Amino acid sequence: HPNFYSSKTGIYSSKHPLINLPSDPFLDVVTHIFSSKHKGVSALIDSSSGTSITYSQLHPLVQSVAGGLHQMGVSQGDVVLILMPNSIYFPVIFLGVLYLGAIVSTMNPLSSLLEIKKQALDCNVTLAFTLPDKVDTFSTLGIPAVGVPENLKSDNSAFYKLITSDLNSVPRPKINQQDTAAILYSSGTTGSSKGAMLTHGNFIAMVELFPRFEASQYEFISEESVYLAALPMFHIYGLSLFVMGLLSLGSTVVLMRKFDADEMIRLIAKYGVTHFPVVPPLLTALTRAAKGVAINGLKSLKQVSSGAAPLSRISIEEFIQALPQVDFIQGYGMTETTAVGTRGFNTEQLCNYSSVGLLAPNMQAKVVDLITGSFLPPGSTGELWLRGPGVMQGYLNNVEATLLTIDRDGWLRTGDIVYFDHDGYLHTVDRLKEIIKYKGFQIIYLCLTAYTNLQIAPADLEAVLSSHPDIVDTAVIAAEDEEAGEVPVAFVVTRNGCAISPSALVDYVAKKVAPYKKVRKVVFTHSIPRSASGKILRRELRNFLPSKI
Ligand code: ATP
Ligand code: MG
Secondary structure, three states, X not given: OOOOEEOOOOEEEOOOOOOOOOOOOOOOHHHHHHOOOOOOOEEXXXXXXXXEEEHHHHHHHHHHHXXXXXXXXXXXXXXXXXXXXXXXXXXXXXXXXHHOOOEEEEOOOOOOHHHHHHHHHHOOEEEEEEOHHHHHHHHHOOOOEEEOOOOOOOOOOHHHHHHOOOHHHOOOOOOOOOOEEEEEEOOXXXXXXXXXXXXXXXXXXXXXXXXXXXXXXXXXXXXXXEEEEOOOOOOHHHHHHHHHHHHHHOOEEEEOOOOOHHHHHHXXXXXXXXXXXXXXXXXXXXXXXXXXXXXXXXXXXXXXXXXXXXXXXXXXXXXXXXXXXXXEEEEEOOHHHOOOOXXXXXXXXXXXXXXXXXXXXXXXXXXEOOOOOOEOOOOOOEEEEEEOOOOOOEEOOOHHHHHHHEOOOOOEEEEEEEEEOOOOOEEEEEEHHHOEEEEEEEEEEOOEEEEEEEEEOHHHHHHXXXXXXXXXXXXEEEEEEOOOEEEEEEEEEEOOOOOOOHHHHHHHHHOOOOHHHOOOEEEEOOOOOEOOOOOEOHHHHHHHOOOOO
C-alpha cells in the first residue's frame, strides 16, 4: 500500500507535511488572524457601493465593535446572531463578537420567521445583527437587534455608534482555544439542520490548514490576490475564506451582496479578480458567461475552486474548455469540520479535476465498509470518517446526535460515501442517507440465489441520465417498494420541447447499469429543487413521488 495508508490501522494520513499549530492554550482566533504579517492594503470591498475597509482600518473597527458590544452588556459566552447578506461589516461584527469571548451564530438572511425563532431559541441568542428592515422581526421575538445599513452614514444609529465606539474600553477576557467561538448550523440538506459548536482552536486550525497552507503551496496566492466573494459569509465555506482565512493572508475580498452573472463578469474585469471560490451552480453560470466574453475580460482569473456539492463531469469539462488557462480544483469540507477536509492540488503531472483533492495537513481519514464496518484500502468505497483539529466539539443541545456522529476516539462520521484513489485523492460517490437500499435476489452461483441488500447510489444514475443529450437536469430518489424495499425513481428535466418517452429513458439507463440498479419510473418536471449551494433537495422531491411505481 502507498505510504499515506496504513493497512494495520486502516488510517489514511495527509500526504502533506505536518503543520505546527499554535500551542498556546490561551489563544483566540481573532488575535491569531491579526498577528499575521502581510503587506495587504484593501481588505474588503463592497462591489455595489464601492465602499471598502483597508487592512489598517480593520483591526481598530473590530475593537470598536467589541467595545460597543461590551457597553451594550454583551459578555463572554453570550450568543450573537448575524442574519445578513454579504457586507463589509459582516467580518467586522463576526470578529468583534469573538474578540469579546462571545459566540456568533449565523443564519441565511432569507430564513422565515419560524426558522429564525427556532434557531434563536436553540442557541439562546442575546442580540442580533440584521438589515434595518428586519429589526422589527426580532422585536416580535423579544430579541434586541442592531440594524446594519447597506451603506453606512454618520448618524445616530446604534450601528454607527458601535463602530465608532471608544477602543480603550474593551476588557479582554481569557479565551481558551477550546472555548466555543461559533455555533454554525449545517445546511439541513438531509434533515433538520443541527448547530455545530466550533471552537477558537477549530478556527485557528482552519486558517492554518486551509487558506494559509494553500497560500504556502501556490505562489499565486498572496496579498496581491483578489477574491470574488459571491458565496454567502453565513455558511462555513464563505466564512472560512472571507471572514477569516483571507484576512489573515492580506488578500482582497470583493463581495457581492447578491449573485448576478453579468455583474460577476464585470467585477472580475473591474477588480482584476484572481480567485473565485464557487459552488456548482456558480461554476455553470461562469462557464456560460465566459463563452460570451472576450477572453481579455477574464484574463486576471488564475484559480477557480468548487465545493459544497457534487459537480458533474460535464460541468467540469465545459469549464476547462471555456477557460483552459485557469487552474481548476475542487475541495470537500463540512460545517462539522470547520471546512477542513480535502482540497484539489494540481501538479504538472496530475490534474485530477474530478476528485475533491488530498486530505488537508494534520487530518486523518478512514473509509468504512457500510455493511461489515471494516476499514477499507485505496480503491474501495465506504463511509468517510475524519479526525483532526478541524473537527467540531459536538452539536448544541443534542447529545444523542453528537454521540452518533463523533466516536470516543474522535472520529467524525461524515455520512458521505467516498473512496481514495491510489494517489491519495478523494472521490465522493454519494451521501449515505441518499443511498437506495434494494433488497433483491441475486444470482450468486449458477442457479443458487440469495436474498441480499444491494445499494444504489443515486449519483451514479444521475450521471448516466445526464449523459443523455436531451436531458438538462435530473435527480434520482428512492421510492418505497413492497417487494424490493426501495427502488430508484428519476425526476427529469428535458431540453426545451423535447419529447422523450419515459420507457425510452428507462431503457437508456438499463443498458448502462447492473439490472438491479435500473430506474423504475421517470417523472418529468420543470426544475430540480436545489439549495443555494447546489445540493439537490431530495426531501422536497419526495412529495411528488407517484403513488404507484
Ligand atoms: P445537513 O448535514 O444539515 O443535512 P449539509 O451536510 O448539506 O446539511 P454542510 O455542512 O453545508 O451541510 O455540507 C457538507 C456536505 O456537503 C458534505 O457532507 C458533503 O455531502 C457535501 N460536500 C461538500 N463538498 C463537496 C464536494 N466537493 N463534492 C461533493 N459533495 C460535497
Ligand atoms: Mg451534513
